[in-house]
Amino acid sequence: MKKYRKIMMLICFVMLCSLMFTATAYASGSGDVAGAIQSTWTDASSQIKTVVNKVVFPAIDLILAVFFFAKLGMAYFDYRKHGQFEWAAPAILFACLVFTLTAPTYIWTILGM
Numbered sequence: 671m672k673k674y675r676k677i678m679m680l681i682c683f684v685m686l687c688s689l690m691f692t693a694t695a696y697a698s699g700s701g702d703v704a705g706a707i708q709s710t711w712t713d714a715s716s717q718i719k720t721v722v723n724k725v726v727f728p729a730i731d732l733i734l735a736v737f738f739f740a741k742l743g744m745a746y747f748d749y750r751k752h753g754q755f756e757w758a759a760p761a762i763l764f765a766c767l768v769f770t771l772t773a774p775t776y777i778w779t780i781l782g783m
Contacts, residue, residue: 715783723774730770738763 742760749755 719778719783727770727774731767734763734767734770738767 738760741763745756745760
C-alpha cells in the first residue's frame with residue numbers, strides 16, 4: 671500500500687508540474703492556425719537549413735566515411751584470406767557517401783527552400 675501511495679504521489683506531482691509549466695499556444699487574432707504555423711516555418715527555415723548544412727550532413731558524412739574505410743579494410747583482409755574481393759558493401763557505402771557529400775547543393779531546391 672505504501673508503494674502504491676508513493677507512485678500516486680509521483681504521478682500527481684508530475685501532472686501538477688506539467689500543468690504549471692505548459693503554455694497554451696493560440697493562433698493570431700483571427701484564429702488562423704495554418705497562418706501561424708506557416709509564419710513560424712518561414713522564420714525558422716533558414717535556421718533549420720543552417721543547422722542541417724553545418725551539423726547534420728557533416729556528421730552523416732563522417733559516419734559513412736568511417737564505415738566505408740572500415741569495410742574496405744575488412745574486404746581487403748577477406749581478399750587476402752579467401753582470394754576474392756567483395757565489392758558490394760564498399761560500393762554501396764561509397765555511393766551513400768557521395769550522395770550525402772553532394773546533398774546540400776541540391777536538397778534545398780528539391781524541398782523548395
